Structures are given as structure tokens and as C-alpha cells.
Amino acid sequence: MSGPDVAVVGTGPNGLAAGVTLARAGLSVVLHEAADRFGGGLRTTPLFDDDVVHDICSAVHPMAAASRFFREFDLAARGVELLQPEIGYAHPLDGGRAALAHRDLDVTCDLLGPDGKRWRRLMEPLVAHSTGIVDLVLSGGRALPDDWAAPFLLAGRTLAHGTALARGRFATEEADALLAGVAAHAIGRLPSLASGAIAVLLGHLAHASGWPVPRGGSARIAEAMAADITAHGGTFHLGRTITDLRELAGARAVLLDTGVKGLLRIAGDRLPRRYARRLARFRYGPAAAKVDFLVSDAIPWSHPELGRAGTVHLGGTRAEVFRAESLTAAGVAVDDPFVLLVDPGAVDGTRVRPGRRPVYAYAHVPNGDDRDPVELVSGRIERYAPGFRDTVLAARGISGRQFEAYNPNYVGGDISSGAATLVQSILRPTAQLDPYRTPLPGVYLCSAATPPGPGVHGMSGHLAALSVLRREFGVTTPPRLGPDASNA
Template sequence: MDTPDVAVVGTGPNGLAAAVTMARAGLRVALYEQAEDIGGGLRSAPLFDDAITHDICSAVHPLAAVSPFLRGFDLAARGVELLHAPAAYAHPLANGRAAVAYRDLAMTCAGLGRDGDRWRRLMQPLLDHSDAVVGMMLSAQRTPPREVGAALLVLRQILVHGTTLTRHRFRTDAARALLTGVAAHAVGPLPSPASGAVALLLGHLAHGAGWPVPRGGSGRIADALADDVRAHGGTFHTGCRVNDLDELGPVRAVLLDVGAKEFVRIAGRRLPTGYARALTAFRYGPGAAKVDFLVSEPIPWANPEVGKAATVHLGGTQAHMWRVESRTARGLPCAEPFVLVVDPAVADPGRARPGLRPVWAYAHVPHGDPRDPVALVRSRIERFAPGFADTVVASRGISARDYERYNPNYVGGDIGAGAMTLRQSVLRPTPRLDPHTTPLSGVYLCSAATPPGPGVHGMSGLLAARSALRREFGMRSLPSLEPSGRQWRVFLRRETD
């Protein structure tokens, strides 16, 4: 094979997005992956039974449905179907009570009783400006937003729902918990501006594009991206951990889907001292401890309405979530941590077989926590679904510490590739005018350690590729990514500039 023009290190969603873009631009692309299979956070595999697919990292993809990159790529046209449960997410409470977020906003508001109108007043304006809100939050965050009104709307609500003022916006425990459970996806102290932004983004999408799961598992997204790379001449090298940039040969551009710590490891001796020091000071958040269950029947939630949602937040009241998430961020283990549960077969019945179905769960734990999470997570589910333990056929736990061994980008189990503080939500991983460039000529960062941050959206990869195309190859326009070859440059500029 001829020497490639571009090397991409890491095949998570951002590395694949970068590779797709560069290959579509007519460049020879080689990808390097330390694992034996590609996909990073999109990997799926059978764990206990060959007929049952489990999502190893991410399982539910609200951002995949709205990402400018993935919309341009057109997953549906490539056979990737995003499926929806009857409800987007649910939040069980004590005594069999629960709050449920349906895609139908009116149905959600009706279920929230006297807080229904307040929920509508929060979510409807965000839905009315959803394209602008998504475009702003999934951008490089270095230029003024195109729609000032949408930006002011988001800022105003962050100042409320990213602070303790949010406790006064709802009258009931149900509504408070329903929003706080979404805020907890920021994986850090609550409340905070970062958690408020996450709550607004993901919260309103629940009533818009939804919180879908891919038919057959998250790996289907990775497969579609990889197929397109191969179709345009790209090559994959798996089981190949890059330890030094010299190993990549004389390529014209290197795009690294790696975190700050891995970048220092690979390129440390080349990096300017100040930049290396800034990367070393990059902060990491709490860890995620993962449990995969194989169960014999749907989760027996005490409140049957909870079973209509593929995604369930086990966090209790707003006050409890504020307490345990803030303690966890300080490194203190909690007996009743926040747990995120996904029963993918609620949205995708094909993921189940008679008497067997997968259940996916994360617990938020202190950074680097070494504990096996199986018993902890099982007991949290059992509290809101009595009898769940009796349905478990098999289980597997991965501690926060072991998650980093599985994927070096997950430092201490931080699946967000860096703490979502106010500063690090924008200035990731260091303050630079173009956050995807580095001091090294031709070397770019395209991981979740760069804007717009965590999530399966591919935008960090796209934005890094755009920068590399302009700087290294003199290409001012992005290529078409659609299977039909239709141009989408105008759409892309509107959403990401």
C-alpha cells in the first residue's frame, strides 16, 4: 500500500468520523486501534449467550439523532435504524411513584400534575429553537452563536437549572427528580452550570428527536462508519497500540482520538513544556462502574409505567442526587449512588430471546474506584424493582479502575474524557483558538477531550478533520458524506461554524 496521507489513532465515534471525512475528501487514510475490534465507546458484543448482544459502553443515543455529522452521514440510508421506546426515560421514586418523560410533551406534562405547566414552559421554547440549541452545543464553541435568541434562552435557563435556584422552579418531588436525573449525565457535582446545560440539551431532546437505541446494538453505528471508510480506501490496523508518533510514518496529518493523558504518553517528548504541563493538569471526573446483566424477563419495576422507558435513572429525590453526586465527585463512596439503567429490548424487541434479554447499567463512583459494582447496582435496581435479583441469569462488572485498563481514554473510569467543569466544558483540553490543533505541526486532537465533549455525535472528529483539511491540504469545503453523494456543505456550515 502507498504511504497514507492521514493517520487516525483510535476508532471511537470521533476517530471514525474524522476518518470518514478525510477519506471522503480523497485522501488515503490509515486507522490504528489498540483493541482487537473497532468502535471504542460504540462496541457491542455477546457476553454470556451468542444470541444476546450487549453494548459494552454507550447504549442510548440522543445526540446521534441530532448530530450535524451523523445527520449528514445519514445513518438510516445505511441501514442503521434508531428505535424508540414508548417513553424516553423514567425516574422511579419511593412507594411505587415515578416520573416519566414521554416523547409527547403534553403526555409528560399531564403526568406531572401541578408541575406540568412549568415543565412545558421550560421545554417548549427549547423545542422551538432545537436546531439552534443543538448547533450551538455541538459546535467548536469558539465563535458567536448564529441565533442570539436561542443562546440567551439557554444561558438564562442554565443560570436557573445549573444552580440551586432550580429547586424553586418545581413544586413536586417528581418534576425535580425528572430533570435532575438528566443533569446527572454530566457525572459531577450537582448542581453546576455544566449539569444545567446537559439537562437542557438532553431534556428537551427527549420530547423531540428522542433517546433512541440502534437496532441490533450500538456497534451498528460503528460498522456503518467503518464500512464507509473502507469503501473510500481506508485501512484499519487493530491490535495495534501506538506508543510514539514516529510509528505512524511520514504522513501529512495525524488525528488522535485519544485523551489528554494518552496524548502526553504518545508525544510527550515533542510537546512544548507549557502545553504538556497544561495537559497534565487536565482534570478528570468521577468514574463509571459498569454492570452487564443477562436476565430472564423484563425488569419488574414496582411502577409499570417505568417499564415503558428504555432508560431509567435510579437516583431518588433531587436532594439525594445532589448529595451523592457531589460526594462522589469529592472521592467519597456512597451506599446508594446514582445508577443509570438501560433495558434496550423495550425499544428493540429483537435484542431479546425467549427467557433471555440484556440489561445495561452504570453506577457513578469515585474516580478510580476499584470495587466490583455488581452487588451495588443489583441492590439499587432491586429497590425499585423488587424481584429483579431473581431474574438475573448472569452478570459481569467492570470497576472504574478497570475501565481505564479497557480504554486508556477513560482515566479513572471517567467515560467523559475529562471533568465537565464550567471551564473544561469549553476550554477542552487547553485554551486554544482552534481547540483541535496542537503545537505539533500536522497533529490534531479529535477525541471527547476536545469540544463539544462527550457523547456519540462524531462532531469532535468532524471539526478536527475540517481544521486539518484546511491547514494541511488547502481544502476549504467539506466533502459530501451522504450515500447519494448529495452536497451538504451549506447545512454543515450553518450547524457548525
Template structure:
């Protein structure tokens, strides 16, 4: 018996557990996997001594999320913040580079530098307000209407077919569309523009950190804090029904709506269950991990100094690749999201070796091995890449779905990021974390603010549970 049961030890579940334990409540966490972490696990996939992130690799929210700021994550783990947050290589050895320094970024964008500044500088100057705005339900009343208005205008600028109107060259559009393609979907669109602008704002403010030792360090920091405050974690323990945790006063679920339907069964009110059934999942990813005998031989040497690269070529090429996926096709030249952590963190691979993390977007449920398409896209911008490959391993979309029940069809984002599901996630409510079962709350990426390692689903659900069930405020999270 405990005050609180948390099902799922992903970042959101662990965040909720930490908050409840620090409030003085007894907390137990149940995790199906053998380790905590969910989307922030790290393991030796291919050879001993080579640490690969299983899902997320780079963490723009690690220094910006209101939860992680309160938790003071930067005091608990080592974070490396590359000088270049992300980059989009182009043919001919050119590359668009998003430095943390906005001025330096603008200087590298040629004739479009001034237009890029006009788009991004107002957001960067209000970075904290923009982050707070997007880390809750869009149905709530914003505390900074000016930030909301500025962000909305920028999203309209980049989320409609007029997205090229301010640019005359190809570097700035490639840079913006590369980061906007993180959510899987057709482009241009308002959801992709919103996600890209938020990530771009963080790129020029706090940067995009990489955790030393891998993403698992984030999960372990939360697990350590939970245990230090009396909480327990049971790994390898799958919960199959809410009846199994009925002895707890509050239950917080870091699960998808489809899993909630299975757990809740007849306890879910029919109308609420039908709403969960209507929730839609998006397309997916095919992930390819590499061990390399040396660094990626980029044609543009500045690419070695970025933690993240978006490989697609021009904005038009990227939009065409995403349109293929949305139409159920596997692109010949896919959009490839790539991270090269061992260039910044030598603990990730033995001396003389490197690891490379990459994925491309594919239709939901895909069983297609995209290793060759991903390799060819990297080789396009780094001739000789094939010569430094020691080993590789593919994880198809179907494999991702098997790995984590929350990744329906291989959708690692917990649900399609559409305009409707920005508001209905997973139901239309200013407090969607509160289910229709008393004392039961949902904290996963299928609730606002959506995908990402930020802990905010956990914070929102824990705040409601503390208020509704225990009459307690959110405690201090400082070390």
C-alpha cells in the same frame, strides 16, 4: 504511507476518517482493540446470543448531531426510538416520565407541569439551534444568539441552588436532575444543568434512539463507509509514538491528553505539554451488566416502555449520592443509569431472555464492586428484580481504565466536565482540536463538545486538517 493517519477507531476517530476519505485522501486508521468502536462497542459478554453494549447504549445524538445528520445515519442502520425517552421512578410506584411528546410529559407532572413547560418548550422549539450551539467550542461566535440566551437562562435556572424555586412537587425535579446527572459531578452545577437541558431538549424533539443490534452498529456503519472510499483499518495495532505515523501529511488522534503526551514526547512544545498536564479527569463509573429471565418487574408499569431510567429517588437523594462521589465516597444508594434495550430490540437476547445495562458513579480509580448497591437500587423500584437475574458481570472503574487508555481512572467522559473545562478542553482556544504540532489534530471527547457518541470531535478536527494541510472543503457525507 498515506495522506492521513487516524489513531483510535472510536466514534470521533471514525468520523474524522470518513470525512478525510470522502475528500479523496488516502486514509489509514490504527486501533489498539480487536474491533472498531471505542465507546460504542457491543459484544457477547456473558453468554452466547446476549449482546451487551460495552460503554454507551442509548444515543440521543444519533438523530441530532450535525455529523450524523450529514452522514444520514438513520438511512444506514435501524434505530428504535422509544415513546418514553427516559424516566425517573419514585417510591410508592410513582414515576416521572419524559415522553417524546412534550404535552404528554407536562400532563403527567401534576402541578409542576406548567413550570416544566416554561422551562423546556423554548428549547424544544429551537432544538436544532440549541444542538448546533453546544456541538462546538463555547469560545466561538454563536450563529443563533437567541438560542444561546434562552439556553443560558435555563442553565442558570437549573444550575444553581435556586433550582427548585419553580417547583412544588418532586416528580419534575427528579426528572430534570436524573438527566442532568449524566456528567459526573456535584449538583446543582452549570455543567450538569447544561448537559441535562441539552439531553432533555433532544428527548422531546428527536427522541433517544437505540441502535438495533447494539451500539456497534454505529461504528460499523462508519467503518463500512470508510472502506468503501478506500480507507483501511488496522485493529490490534497500538501506536506508541507520533514517529510511527510521521509519513502522513496529517494525523488525527482520538486519544486523551495523557495519551497525546505519551505519543508526542519531545515533539510537543513545552508550554503546550504543560497545558495538557494540567487537564483534569473526573470521577468514574462502575458498570453492571445483567442477563434476566424476564423483563424488569417495575412497580410502575410505564417504566417498561422507556429505553433509559435514572434511579435515585428524589432530587435531594440524587444530589446527596453525587456529593458522596465528589467527596471520594461510594454511595450506599447510588445514582443508577439503566438501559433496557431488549424490550425494544429482540435481536439483543434469545426468546424469553432480556439483557440489562447499568452503571453507577464512583470515585476515580475505584476497585469496588457495586453490584449489590446497583441491584438494591433497582429492586427498590422493581420488587422481585433479584428473582429474574440469571447472571451479572461487574466492570469496576479500574477495569474501565484498563479497557481503554482514554478512560483515565475510569472516567468515560474524557475529562472532568467542570465550568473551567467546558472552556479549556484541553486548552483555551477557539480551535482546541488543532495541537501545537503542525499537521497533528486532536478529536477525542477531551475536546469540544465533550463526551457522547456524536462524531463532532472528528468533524471539527477533520475540517481543520482539510483546510490547513490540504486546502479542501468538507465533502458531502450522504450515502
């Protein structure tokens, strides 16, 4: 009996995006997942209480609201509600101060006082050209821009905010810290060109398509994608770990939603030595150390407006953020790491029960760090929310080292599946014209270890699937992704 047209290994957002694309092209697709549930970084589950669910890896999704794949897939039409907080991201400072990135750019600029005009000059052109900028960045550098203003806006602002030129751009600690918190999403040394690009990209989205939280949790996104795959004939094999490509010998093409380490493991000695050596030089970045809290009440922030924010960056001043991130990238375990926090109940009332609500937080720590992060993260929250510890009913910490056990793609806890340097963001996993194609016939990589890199955008999987369609099946017209009747 012949096998499927395509086998996909791994069902994170990119594996699912590849499955959607290929199944909609009319191919028979089988997806293999080692865990007992699909979704990878999009899993949501109860941890301490059957009535309260927690997002295990990703919780806030600016790229799911912005990327071309998800725009065409149309999550809203599939019943996935992306809830938009009034304040996309916020950054508290000592003394009860805070900087707030409202969805409304005018409100943000008013609140930034003397830096309002500077923030507007930075963000307003980006918002006006947001779709073009997002599509350029998520093309992985392999497509001409649809909006020719996009590369110039992106390049100029990346240089201005990703190098030493960033010093002195703002007059106040508030504006400086607000952008520094977004730059820290690069999870690496600051400043850097990669962090400048990320600050520009993610920073402006709060005023454009937003930093939304899916109603009911991140798993709603994975469920919509999986439902579309099965509706188009795809099948899932859950709880099955693929350890060797020979297990998939019946498929005409194989897509691996695995990291570089996973590709080396599954392909074994079949890879050409030169290519394997290049993969072995792939660099990994710092880790995330995650804490899930079950709390009795809303976080008692010193600045009450922080309770309306979808995402809160805890890092202090710009200088403090840059110091902590640079030391962490150098392998130094600091006591005051950058922490990203989400209180889903601030925007999604379905996540809250009387006297119980989830809080999501992770710290940036050195790769492979094995410290229990509960006290580390609790202390960072307590600095800006005195009394937070008194609200904690239960907590679970996952060290950087333990994160790899949850998802083997997170080597040493690197949730970016590879250091997000500017060069490695473009040349992932190694320099070649088609970064998704491996030297093995019919075998492709489709994970965040390929362009455009980390984030729940689906574009690595989608672009890899388009490469498979062209090279293996002679299909040059991308399938339609929307849920209209003609695609059913």
C-alpha cells in the same frame, strides 16, 4: 514508499467521524486501533450467551439522533435504525411513583400534574429551537449561532437549573427528580452550570429528536461509519497499538482519538514543556462502574410504565441525586450512588431471546474506585424493582479502575475523558484558538478531550478533521457526508 495523507489513531466515534470526513475529502486515510475491533465506546458483543448481545459502553444515543455530523451522515439511509421508545427517560421514586418523560410533550405535562405548566414553559421553547440549540452546543463555542434564540434560551435555563436558583422551580418531587436525573449525566458536583446546560440539552431532546436505541446495538453505528470509510478508500489496522508518533512518520497529518494522557504518552518528550505542563493540569471527573446483566424476564418495576422507558435514572429524590453526585465528585464512595439503567429489549425485540435478555447499568463512583459494582447496582435496582435479583441469570461488573483497562481514554473510569466542568467543556484540553491542533507539526487531537466533549455525536472528530483539511491541505469546503450517489 510514501505513507497515507492522514493517520488516525483510535476508532471510537470521533476517530471514525474524522476518518469519514477526511476520506470523503479525497485523502488517503489509515486508521489504527489497539483493540481487535473498531468502535471504542460503540462496541456490542455477546457476553454470557452467543444469542444475546450487550453494549459495552454506550447504549442510548440522543446525540447521534441530533448532531449535525450524524444528521448529514444520515444513519437511517445507511440501514441503522434508531428506535424511539415512547418514554425517553424515566425516574422512579419510592412508593411505586415515577416521573416519565414521554416523547409527546403534552402527555408528559399531563402526567406531571401541577408541574405540567412549568415543564412546558421549560421545554416547549427548547423543542421549537432544538436544532439551533444542539448545533450551538456542539460547535464547541467556536461558531456563531444559526438560530439567535438558541443562546438566550440556553443561557437563561442553564442559570435557572444549574445554580441554587433551581431550588423551588417545581412543586412536586416527580418533576424535580425527572430533571435531576438528566443533570446527573454531567457526572460531577450538583448543581453546577455544566449540569444545568446538560439538563437543558439532553432533557428537551426526549421531546424532540429523542433518546433512541440502535436496533441490534450500538455497534451498528460504528459499522456504518467504518463501511463509509472503506468505501472511500480508507483502511483499518486493527490490533495495533501506537506507542510513538515516529511509527506514523510517513503520514502528512496525524489525528489522535486519544485522551490527554494518550497524547502525552505517544508524543513523549517531543511536546513543548509549557504545553505539556498545561496538559498535565487537565482534570478528570468521577468514574462509571458498569454492570451487564443477563436476566430471565423484563424488570419487575413497581411502576409498570418504567418498562416502556428507554433509559431509567435511579437516584431517588432531587436532594438524594444531588447529595450522591456531589459526594462522589468529592471522592467519597457512597452506598447509594446514582445509577443509569437501560433495558434494550423494552424497545428492540431483536435483543430478546426466550427467557434471556440483556440489561445495561452503570453507577457513578469516585475516580479510580475499585469496588465490584454488581451488588451495589443490584441493590439500587431492587429498591424500585423488588424481585429483580431473582431474574438475574448472570452478571459481569467492571469497576471504575477496570474501565481504564478497557479504554485508556477513560482515565480512572472517567467515561467523559475529562471532568465536564463548564470551563473545561469549552477549553478542552487547554486554552487555545484551535483546540484540536497541537504544537507538533501536523499532529491533532480529535477525541472527547476536545470540544464539544463527551457523547456519541462525532463532532470532535469532524471538527478536528475540518481543521486538518484547512491547515494541512488547503481545503476550505467541507465534504458532503450523505450517502447520495454524488459522494459515492
